[in-house]
Amino acid sequence: MIDFHGYGPSIFYGAILTIEIAFLSLFLAVILGLMGAIAKISNNRFANGIATLYTTLIRGVPDLVLMLLIFFGGQMLTNNFSDWLYEQYEIDVFFNINEFIAGVITIGFIFGAYMSETFRGAFQSVDNGQIEAGKAYGMSNVQIFKRIMFPQMMRHALPGLGNNWMVLLKTTALVSIIGLADMVRLASEAAKAVHEPFTFFIPVAAVYLTLTAVSEWFIKKLEVRYSAGVVKG
Amino acid sequence: MESLIALLDQNEIFNVQTLLHYWDGFVMTVQLVFLSLIVGAVLSVPLALMRTSSNHWISKPVWLYTYIFRGTPLLIQLYIIYYGVVFIEGIQDSMFWPVVKEAFYPCLLAFVLNTAAYTTEILRGALVATPKGEIEAAKAYGMSWWQMTRRIVLPSAFRRALPAYGNEVIFMLHASAIASVVTIVDLTGAARDVYAQHYAPFEAYSFVALIYLCLTFCLIYLFKYLEKKMLAHLRPLS
Numbered sequence: 001m002i003d004f005h006g007y008g009p010s011i012f013y014g015a016i017l018t019i020e021i022a023f024l025s026l027f028l029a030v031i032l033g034l035m036g037a038i039a040k041i042s043n044n045r046f047a048n049g050i051a052t053l054y055t056t057l058i059r060g061v062p063d064l065v066l067m068l069l070i071f072f073g074g075q076m077l078t079n080n081f082s083d084w085l086y087e088q089y090e091i092d093v094f095f096n097i098n099e100f101i102a103g104v105i106t107i108g109f110i111f112g113a114y115m116s117e118t119f120r121g122a123f124q125s126v127d128n129g130q131i132e133a134g135k136a137y138g139m140s141n142v143q144i145f146k147r148i149m150f151p152q153m154m155r156h157a158l159p160g161l162g163n164n165w166m167v168l169l170k171t172t173a174l175v176s177i178i179g180l181a182d183m184v185r186l187a188s189e190a191a192k193a194v195h196e197p198f199t200f201f202i203p204v205a206a207v208y209l210t211l212t213a214v215s216e217w218f219i220k221k222l223e224v225r226y227s228a229g230v231v232k233g
Numbered sequence: 234m235e236s237l238i239a240l241l242d243q244n245e246i247f248n249v250q251t252l253l254h255y256w257d258g259f260v261m262t263v264q265l266v267f268l269s270l271i272v273g274a275v276l277s278v279p280l281a282l283m284r285t286s287s288n289h290w291i292s293k294p295v296w297l298y299t300y301i302f303r304g305t306p307l308l309i310q311l312y313i314i315y316y317g318v319v320f321i322e323g324i325q326d327s328m329f330w331p332v333v334k335e336a337f338y339p340c341l342l343a344f345v346l347n348t349a350a351y352t353t354e355i356l357r358g359a360l361v362a363t364p365k366g367e368i369e370a371a372k373a374y375g376m377s378w379w380q381m382t383r384r385i386v387l388p389s390a391f392r393r394a395l396p397a398y399g400n401e402v403i404f405m406l407h408a409s410a411i412a413s414v415v416t417i418v419d420l421t422g423a424a425r426d427v428y429a430q431h432y433a434p435f436e437a438y439s440f441v442a443l444i445y446l447c448l449t450f451c452l453i454y455l456f457k458y459l460e461k462k463m464l465a466h467l468r469p470l471s
Contacts, residue, residue, distance in 0.1 A: 060449040061442040062407035065421055069442060072434035173306035177414055188312055197316035205305040205313070212304040 004199070007190035011200070014183035015207050021103055021182065022172050022211075026165060028108025033115020040120045051116060058113035063171050066110055071102045071178045103175035111168050118160035122153040155226040162219035166212055173208075183207065246431045247440070258423030259444065265419060266409050269341055270402060273348035280349065281356035282382065295353065302350035307408050311343040315415045336415045344412075348405050355401060359394035360386065392463050399456030403449055410445075420444060 004011065039051035058066065075097045085091045126149055134144040176185035187200040238249065284295040302310065318339050324330060332338050363386055371381040413422035424441035428434045461468075 057446065060446040062410035062421070062445055064410040064413075065424070065438055065442050065445060068421070068425075069435070069438035072428065073438055076433075076435050170306040173308040174411075176308070184306070184308060184312075188316075191312075191316060197313060197320065201309055201313045201316070205301075205309045208306060208309065209301065209304045 005190065005194050005196075007186065007194075007200070011183055011186045011190065011204070014181060014186040015204075017100075017181065018172050018183045018207075019211070021100070021107065021175060021180075022169050024104045025107035025111065025172070026168060028104065029111035029115050029164070029168065032108060032112025033119050036112060036116025037119035037123055040116060041123055055113040055116050058110055059117075063107075063110050064174055064177065067103070067106045067174055067178055070106045070109070071097065071099070074102065099175070099178055099180040102178065103172075103180050107168060107171055107175070110171070111164055114164050114167075115161070118157050118164060119153070121160070122155075122157035123149065125156045126152045151226070155223075155230065158219065158223050158226055162215070162223075165215060165219070169211055169215065170208065246427065246433050246436050251427050251430075254418075254426060255420070255423045255441070255444070258418055258420040258441075261417065261422075262406075262409055262412075262419040265337075265341060265344060265412055265417075266402075266406050269344035269348055269409075270405055272341075272345045273352050273405075276345070276349040277352035277356055278387070280353040281360055284353055284357045285360045299350040299354050302347055303354065307343065307347050308411055308414070310347055311340060311411060311415060314343045314346075315339045336412075336417050340412050340415055340417055344405070344409065347408070348401065351401050351404070352398065355394050355397045356390060358397070359390035362393060363389060395456070395460055395463060399452070399460075402456070403452050406445070406448060406452065 036051045036054060039047040040055075042048060078097060082093055085093060130148050130152065131144060134148045139147065172182065173184045176182050176188070179185075183204050187204045191197040191200040280295050280298075283291050284299070286292045315336065318324065318333050324333060367385050367389060368381065371385045376384065409419060410421040412419045413425060416422075418426065420441050424437045427440075428437040431437070
C-alpha cells in the first residue's frame with residue numbers, strides 16, 4: 001500500500017468535496033443552460049440578447065480568469081456594497097464570499113453557458129410537427145415541454161451534456177487555486193510538506209480518471225435509454 | 234502620443250508600467266500557446282496514425298496515453314511535471330538542469346503532452362472518416378502505404394479535422410491561464426501582480442478577461458476563414 005504519511009483521510013475528504021462541487025455546479029449549470037436555451041430560441045429580443053451576451057462572454061474567457069474575477073472581484077464588490085450600506089443607512093452587515101459557494105457558482109455559471117448551446121441545439125432538433133401535434137391535443141405549454149420536448153431533446157442533448165460534464169469534472173481542480181481545500185489542494189500541500197509529489201498527485205489523477213471512466217459508462221447507459229425507439233441507420 | 238501618456242499617468246491602475254507588465258504577460262501567453270500547439274500538432278500526426286493501426290500493440294499504448302491525458306485535469310498534469318521534474322535521478326547535475334529549473338519548460342511540456350493527446354483523438358476521428366473510395370482509388374493507382382497516407386489520407390483528414398482543431402486551439406488558449414499557478418507571468422499572472430500591487434481585483438481581472446476575449450474572437454475568425462478556404466468544396470451549393 002502507498003504510504004500517505006497520514007494525509008490519506010484528509011485527501012479522501014477532499015475527494016468527496018470535489019464530487020460535491022461537481023454535482024452542485026452541474027445542477028446549477030443545467031438550470032442556467034435550460035434558461036439560456038429557452039431565452040435563445042424565444043422571440044423576445046431582450047431575452048435573446050442577454051442570453052447571447054452571456055454565452056459569448058463566458059465562452060471567450062478562460063475558466064480560471066472568470067473564477068478569480070468572481071471570487072476576488074465579487075468579494076471586493078460586496079465589500080464596497082456593505083460599505084455603502086453603512087455610510088448611507090448605517091446598516092452594518094458584512095458579506096463574506098465563501099470559497100465553496102464561490103466555486104460552485106463560478107463553475108455553474110461558466111458551464112451554464114456551454115449547456116445553453118447544447119440545449120439550444122437539442123431543442124431545435126425536435127421536430128416542429130411534434131409540438132404542433134401536442135398543441136392539437138390541447139396540451140398546455142408545460143405539458144408539451146414535459147411530455148414531448150424534454151424526452152426527445154434529451155436524446156440530442158446527451159452527447160454534448162456528457163462531454164460538458166467531463167470537462168466540468170476536470171475544471172473542479174481549479175477551485176484549489178482560489179483556496180478551497182479540495183483533493184488537489186490537499187494533495188499539493190501534502191506533496192510540498194513531505195517532498196514526494198508522485199505519491200500524492202498520481203493517486204489524485206487516478207481518482208479523476210476513475211470518475212471520468214464511471215461517467216463515460218453511465219452516459220452510455222443513459223444514451224441507450226433515451227434513444228429507445230430510434231431506428232439506427 | 235503625449236496626450237495618451239498624460240492620460241495614462243492620471244490613471245491609478247492602468248499606467249504605463251502596468252500596461253507594459255500586461256504586454257509581457259501577453260507575449261508569454263502567446264509564446265506558450267503557440268509553441269505547445271506547434272509541437273503538439275507535430276507529435277499528434279504519427280500518434281494518430283498509430284492510433285488507427287489495426288495492430289493492437291501499436292494502437293493500444295497510444296489509446297492509453299490519450300485516455301490518461303484527456304481523463305485527468307491539466308492542473309494535475311502540470312503539478313506532476315513541475316514538482317516531479319526535480320526528483321528525476323541526477324537531473325540536477327545534468328546539462329538539462331538550467332533549462333528545466335525554470336517553470337517555463339516543465340509547463341510547456343505539460344501543455345504539449347495535453348494538447349497532443351486531444352489533437353491525436355481529433356485527427357483519429359478524421360482519419361477514421363476517410364471515404365473508402367479515396368483509399369481504393371489510391372490503391373488502384375498502385376501507391377504504397379506511405380504514398381497513400383501522404384498524398385491522399387492525411388490532406389483530406391486535416392481538412393476534416395479543422396473545425397474541431399479550432400476548438401482545441403481556443404481551449405489551449407484558455408487552459409494556458411493555468412501557467413500562472415506555477416509562478417509564470419503570463420496574462421493571468423500579470424493580472425495577479427497588478428491585483429496584488431493596487432488591490433484592485435475587479436479591474437485587473439476584467440481587463441485581462443477582455444484581452445482573452447479579443448484573442449478568442451481573433452482565433453474564431455481565423456479558423457472561420459481557414460474553413461471557408463479549405464472546405465470550399467464541401468460547401469452546400471446555393
